[in-house]
Every structure is written in structure tokens, then in C-alpha cells.
Amino acid sequence: MYDRKFLQGTLDVLVLKTLSWGPMHGYGVASWLEERTAAALKIEEGSLYPALHRMERKGWIESEWRLTENDRRAKFYRLTAEGRHQLEADASGWAAFADAVGKVLYGTEAPAWAS
């Protein structure tokens, strides 16, 4: 059970990665993320939709109203070329960050001042 606070800043890259598989609507993105991570990640709608709008304003994704398989209207988001660039940058950024945190949390090398 992870702590929600870590999500900060990571939601964007998670959504971008999800959309890199193909266009999908917000609800579907959230569902897949939760399913894919065995509910370890819980995506709140109050975080998701602002994030989608934010990224659309930035030109990372584009939207289009379409019908789902269930004949419901939904706004499908699609990665732009810029969004794909952003995804690559953020994915490697995350890797570097996670690696740095891992060094601290799971490293066994004691600091000099540790008696």
C-alpha cells in the first residue's frame, strides 16, 4: 500500500505512457493504470482530468469526441509528437530520480560521520 503523496509529478508521465499505446479516454486511462498496477496506484478523477487539460494546453496530447465500444460519448486523447518527446524525457527523468532515491534508501554505504 503506497502513500499517495509520492504521486506528485508522476501522474503526467504515467498518463503519457498509457496513451502511447493508442488513443484512449480519461476514464479508460485511469482504469487501465489501476488494473495494470494491481490497484497499487489509485488515480483520482479530480487529479486526472485537470492533468489531461493541462497536458492538452501544453500540446502534449490532442482530444476528439468519439463513441466508445459501449456507444457512450467520450473524449479520446491522442499523443502528439511533442507529447512523445515529453514522454521520453520524463521516463528517463523518472528512472534517474528513482535510481538516486534507491541509492539513498537501499544503499549500504554509511556516511563519514556515522560512527
Add this chain to the structure above:
Amino acid sequence: MYDRKFLQGTLDVLVLKTLSWGPMHGYGVASWLEERTAAALKIEEGSLYPALHRMERKGWIESEWRLTENDRRAKFYRLTAEGRHQLEADASGWAAFADAVGKVLYGTEAPAWAS
């Protein structure tokens, strides 16, 4: 070069882990974190000191004015038992979160809707 935005929520556990090696002052904690991660992490003082005060209020750490090796006055922080509990919880929480994000970012299993 990681993106600073990911730090959100992680600073506390990084500081707690650093202090788990023994008491240290704020400046020393920041220096060690930056050195340990090869400057991948940059700890801003404007984030660090509020974090220390926050954690002291929560009872995770305790402080005491002492002299450093260089004969400078500095506020040394020490983990409390509660802080050690918090560290364990947050460390495993981080691991779970990082694992979940990793599944999404580096997984090769395509969603059903990916044609």
C-alpha cells in the same frame, strides 16, 4: 538530470534515512544527499528546513544545538523511535510505488484496446 517535480513527497523519507545513520545537522544532511546521489538530487534549503521543522513537530525527529567539528553551532537532528517507524513505512511505501510506476513505464504488456 532528473526533474525536480518528482521530489514532492520523497524529501521526508530521504532525510529520515540519512538521519538513521546517526545525528546530523540540516546542512550536513543536504550535503550528504547530494554527494551520495552524485548531485542527481539537489536539496534546496527552502525545502529542507521547513521539512525538518515539520518532522520535528510530528515527533519523528528531535533537535539539539551542538558544535560541529569546525566549531560552528548547528542544530543536530536525531531520529526518534516514531521516526524510525515512519522511515520503515515510507521506505516500503516508496518501493511499492516505484515498482508500480516501473510496471507502467517499462512494462511491455499492451492494454486490450491497443490495436
Add this chain to the structure above:
DNA sequence: AATACATCCCTTGACAGTCTAGGTATCCCG
């Protein structure tokens, strides 16, 4: 003696992102 740099502490104000808690509408199933 003056200057610079490193060590050590702190706070204020702006800002960004998340969450809670609401709201709307349609469809399907019992």
C-alpha cells in the same frame, strides 16, 4: 585589513499539483 567563500541557520510569497466533495448525463441490469 579587506575580500571572498564555505558553513550554518531561517522565512516569506508565489506557485503547482492533488484531493475532497460535489455536480451532470447516459446506459444497463435486476
Add this chain to the structure above:
DNA sequence: CGGGATACCTAGACTGTCAAGGGATGTATT
């Protein structure tokens, strides 16, 4: 008809980070 799933949205509170300032003292350089 009621409830739950699907699908969208926003307002307001909150939290944490950052930029940009501040001060004080020790050491090294000039």
C-alpha cells in the same frame, strides 16, 4: 424503478517545493 457502471467536469482547501531574500561566523586569500 433503483442502483451501479461508464463518462465527463469543477471549486476550494491543502500541502509541499522553490526562488529569493536575510543573518552570522569561520577560514583562506590577497
